[in-house]
Amino acid sequence: MKKILVIEDEELVRNNILEILDTVDFRVIGACNGGIGVQLAEEHLPDLILCDVMMPELDGYGVLAALRNNPVTATIPFIFLTAKGDKTEIRQGMNLGADDYLTKPFRRKELLGAIEARLIKHDALYQGYAREQSRAVPPVPTVQPERSDSIYYDNLTNLPNQLLVREQFESLRDRTAQEGRCILILCIGLDRFKRINQTLGHDFGDRLLKEVAQRLSQLVRPGDILARLHTDQFAIVLAWGSDKGDRPTLSDPRDSFSSNPIPEAIAQPILDRLTQPFCLENREIFITASIGMSIYPQNGEDLDQLMKNAGVAMSYAKQLGGNQSQSYTPTLQSESLDDLTLETSLRYALERQELQLYYQPIVGLQNGRIVGAEALVRWHHPQQGMISPVKFIPLAEQTGLIAPIGEWVLQTACNQTKSWQSEGLPPVRVAVNLSFRQFNQVDLSERLVRILAQSGLDPSYLELELTESILVQNVELTIAKLNELKSMGVQISLDDFGTGYSSLSYLQQFPFDLLKIDRCFVQDINTNATNAALTNAIIQMAHSLNLKVIAEGVETPEELAVLYENKCDNIQGYLFSRPVKAEEFKRMLKEGKRLERQPQSLPHLTE
Structure with a gap:
């Protein structure tokens, strides 16, 4: 009995296909998303795979690429299911190694016919291979x-x-x-x-x-x-x-x-x-x-x-x-298995509510008060405890999980910020990092409108942080998308300025509101003349373009003193606070935690 795996996120469609195949004596396996589909394919080695193209987290192209990268699953016949079926989409799938396409809605006869044709061809290939293998x-x-x-x-x-x-x-x-x-x-x-x-x-x-x-x-x-x-x-x-x-x-x-x-x-x-x-x-x-x-x-x-x-x-x-x-080496295999295990856990982290948001305060240097916070995702694994973002964020980017995680961060941060405002706390702006995959979602604006509407947060209190590497992929398209986001009323900041492509022309082309100076320039600014000169130049240039400046990674009073002298607008770093849980950040707002300056031009903290 032939074994067929059906990877389809729409439950009704998946169940219909499974029911049709079950009536013609196929052994059928169903997967509700791409990640589970890859795991089931590697575990059960089906004779054929039917896979939807458009799925959250890991789409059909990602599934096919993962299977073709594994020699054990590389030759399994693969048929895409799609509601579009345009030439560009079909070509993309064929280049990855798809065997056929079925355009939704399709009839029972079309489905069974496509499956039969693929299985007959696959059997013929291996029969020919077996005959040839018996010869010298x-x-x-x-x-x-x-x-x-x-x-x-x-x-x-x-x-x-x-x-x-x-x-x-x-x-x-x-x-x-x-x-x-x-x-x-x-x-x-x-x-x-x-x-x-x-x-x-x-x-x-x-x-x-x-x-x-x-x-x-x-x-x-x-x-x-x-x-x-x-x-x-x-x-x-x-x-x-x-x-x-x-x-x-x-x-x-x-x-x-x-x-x-x-x-x-x-x-x-x-x-x-x-x-x-x-x-x-x-x-x-x-x-x-x-x-x-x-x-x-x-x-x-x-x-x-x-x-x-x-x-x-x-x-x-x-x-x-x-x-x-x-x-x-066997060590690499062990590390690979560890990554695979961690990836599996990460796929369930959202639904199991293992992810948390921490908030690192952003302080205005004009009055020392908290003006905002950067939302940072943390993962508390039930067995391994806190897992460093340095480890799981790259894994999320590689697997496509960064998109649903990023959307959860946006929704949670907006809900939390609105909640603080509803409690009468001083209004602050929340900054959320957008990944490359998120920024390039065709419906990003629609998603953002929905999140803001559901949370009730005024768009002016949301800041979207983007890195230079995201912006340079397609400059014209990026400018159009940024202008669309700006028209909604959100703030746009350029994160880690100077560590990527560092083209100053970006500051003129893109509609930024804020510029974040990377920690590498702020570190030892009081003793490193080069860092001091670069930071001062960045601040002056940003101000000439009507951009606010945030210095990241401020850790010492001496670094802060130099930033005061250079008229930096805001700072963020361990000197004021590490990233903290929502409850702790709420306490800071409620108690009015501030950053004060002493007459000696050195700062200290007050409550």
């Missing part, structure tokens, strides 16, 4: 354009695909066993390739992938296996070690990188070659790659395990910033 297969050249239409070759690059890699691996394993050599697996992933597709289009991205394939093919020798796994990932499989069975030494005269004594020495020429510029359509493009490596038989007995371990090492290399290689 001689080594084949890495790139064979004349067979690009074969089921063993990638249609875009003409490189072997995973089916042919499996086939050749068996032959290579037998040969290296006789020679007493090892096999090295290199999993090569292009860094931030998705950004190229988003900025320059998928056609340009396809041409770039062809060029990458060509460069990689120039680095391998006959007998080495080069393949495209999916999207922006490639693999190289090669015999490693000398023909006599011992590993080659540094003085080995052979010129093949497959003769190098350590995996890192094999990977470095690949990294160097890929960092050289690509010239396409009169445009110069620079890319980098991350490489993960595993060794047979030390890191696995079969290709699936070796590919998985190489993928774990590649992911770790990406986490370290990319443009580097990492060899697999």
Whole structure:
């Protein structure tokens, strides 16, 4: 009995599909969101997956990318369910490796017909693979354009695909066993390739992938296996070690990188070659790659395990910033499992009410009173206790969970601020950070209008903080979106100024209200002449553009004294208060906690 996984967030649609499939003797599994869908796919290995495109948290594209990145689930037939079905959407899914699309609403006959066609094709592929595997297969050249239409070759690059890699691996394993050599697996992933597709289009991205394939093919020798796994990932499989069975030494005269004594020495020429510029359509493009490596038989007995371990090492290399290689170790696997466990917990953190908002006061230097607060999310895990935002925020960004978490932060912060006002406390402005994913939501304004309406908070008491990296993706679109937000009455601030792209033209192009000076400029401002000069220049420039200035990370009276002298508007930092729970911040407002200056020009705190 064939097993089918249905990933659909609309309960009525999901149940209808499950009921139809159940009547024709399919074994069916349902998932209510993308994150659970990925977990169920890896656990149950279904024969086919039906997946909705538009879902909260992790959408269909994210589900497909995650499954294609896992060698165990990479070849499962995948059909998208969508209410749109426009060409751009279909192309995006096909580039990720989707097998088919069904446009909602679809009839029972259409659904069953699409499923049957995919299953028949998939079975035919593996029957052909089984027949070929029983034969002795001689080594084949890495790139064979004349067979690009074969089921063993990638249609875009003409490189072997995973089916042919499996086939050749068996032959290579037998040969290296006789020679007493090892096999090295290199999993090569292009860094931030998705950004190229988003900025320059998928056609340009396809041409770039062809060029990458060509460069990689120039680095391998006959007998080495080069393949495209999916999207922006490639693999190289090669015999490693000398023909006599011992590993080659540094003085080995052979010129093949497959003769190098350590995996890192094999990977470095690949990294160097890929960092050289690509010239396409009169445009110069620079890319980098991350490489993960595993060794047979030390890191696995079969290709699936070796590919998985190489993928774990590649992911770790990406986490370290990319443009580097990492060899697999069991420690990396443990860290990867820890991250997966933490990701699973994070997916339920919202509904289990494990997230909390802390508020760090923002103080006006003119009168020393609290004028606002920055809302900062904290996670109290039921078993692990408080988990640092440094650990879970990047994980939320990678998985797409940052969008629902960010919306919860907005709603909670607005509700809390309105609640303080309703109790008669001095009105203050609340600042909320917007992530890249949030800012680029097509319905951001509508979401914000709904949140403000539900909370009853006047928009002038809400400040949205954006970083420079968010703003430079598409300047014209960003300006239009910022103006739309400004028209609602909210305040816009530029966070961490000077740590990103640092183009002063942004201050003129974008409709900011406030500018936040990063802690790195404020630190030791009283003794560091460079920091003092830069901070003073930023404050003066901001004031000339009618922008208010907030200095972040103020920790000492001496730093504060310099900011007073430079006429900074507001400060935020441990000198006045760490981030505190809502109850503690309410107490500060109620008791009128202030920052006072002494005649000696040094501040002190009063209640």
